[in-house]
Amino acid sequence: MRGMRFAFTKCHGSGNDFPLIDARGITLDDSDWARVARALADRDGPVGGDGLLLLVGGDGGHAFGMRMFNSDGSEAETCLNGLRCVARAGFEALGLKTARVKLKTSSADVAREAELAPGVVTIRTIVGPASLEPMDVGLIGPLSELPSTRSFTAVAMPNPHLVTFVDTIDEAELVALGEYCEAGPALIPGRANVSFVELRGADLFVRTFERGVGLTDSCGSAMAASVLAAGLTGSVPIGAQVRVFNKGGLVRGRADADRMVTISGNATFLYDASVEIDLPDERAQPPEIHARHEDEAGAWNAAVAALG
Numbered sequence: 001m002r003g004m005r006f007a008f009t010k011c012h013g014s015g016n017d018f019p020l021i022d023a024r025g026i027t028l029d030d031s032d033w034a035r036v037a038r039a040l041a042d043r044d045g046p047v048g049g050d051g052l053l054l055l056v057g058g059d060g061g062h063a064f065g066m067r068m069f070n071s072d073g074s075e076a077e078t079c080l081n082g083l084r085c086v087a088r089a090g091f092e093a094l095g096l097k098t099a100r101v102k103l104k105t106s107s108a109d110v111a112r113e114a115e116l117a118p119g120v121v122t123i124r125t126i127v128g129p130a131s132l133e134p135m136d137v138g139l140i141g142p143l144s145e146l147p148s149t150r151s152f153t154a155v156a157m158p159n160p161h162l163v164t165f166v167d168t169i170d171e172a173e174l175v176a177l178g179e180y181c182e183a184g185p186a187l188i189p190g191r192a193n194v195s196f197v198e199l200r201g202a203d204l205f206v207r208t209f210e211r212g213v214g215l216t217d218s219c220g221s222a223m224a225a226s227v228l229a230a231g232l233t234g235s236v237p238i239g240a241q242v243r244v245f246n247k248g249g250l251v252r253g254r255a256d257a258d259r260m261v262t263i264s265g266n267a268t269f270l271y272d273a274s275v276e277i278d279l280p281d282e283r284a285q286p287p288e289i290h291a292r293h294e295d296e297a298g299a300w301n302a303a304v305a306a307l308g
């Protein structure tokens, strides 16, 4: 099989953008889904994104499921900005307002929530318990072996996160550490998402170098890990709702004592399209756009602009 046509929705959560495919009726093996991800989520390609989201079928305990492939084709355990978009797609497909969602190795509870701002479709996700066990994060040695003098909290959401609190984010330093992890060093062969977090009064600002992608405008699971790490290190009260800002906007987050983490934020659909992909070449043709959701895109942009 060479060419294959896919219908998809381009969407974003806090500026973390993805093509989202309803894959419930599509049979493709994992290596082909990885090819689709590399073709569609290629920043220099005609669609672009921080990864590929799939709405997949559920089972007895889950109304539906989500799979997520990074732009390098690797499959992640979760993606919380993406989960809001997949939850919305699942709700719209099945006529639901709440659901338990099957992820690669865990489950999440999702629900429609009051709009963060006028016209911004808002979804609440509850995940966890997050693990602080080095083994669950994929660490083979102590965090002190990281090439950094900073102090890190390692969190499995269940995808692996390394979080540190800084006075001012130094992007070059973040990228250097992200690239160290991206090489799959002996300390953390499965790689990790690396976040630098600024405490801004009662709020957080998070910048993340994502495994399998690089610097993104936001990473939902990194914001969840950061809220938990802030609670554990006493920077924000456990159980308190905090605003988590990022380059793409913001979410609301809360970490509870049982390490369950709640993140609420936008699930914005930008356009509906279909696209032809040459699977062996991992190349996408320019998409045929069927409908643009300019009202939604505008509502999110207005909400972000109002933040100042």
Ligand SMILES: N[C@@H](CCC[C@H](N)C(=O)O)C(=O)O
Pocket: 016, 050, 051, 068, 070, 075, 076, 077, 078, 079, 080, 081, 082, 159, 160, 193, 210, 211, 212, 213, 218, 219, 220, 221, 222
């Ligand atoms: N952007 C995502 C996380 C995507 C997966 C991550 N890059 C990984 O490999 O773990 C999010 O919003 O959580």
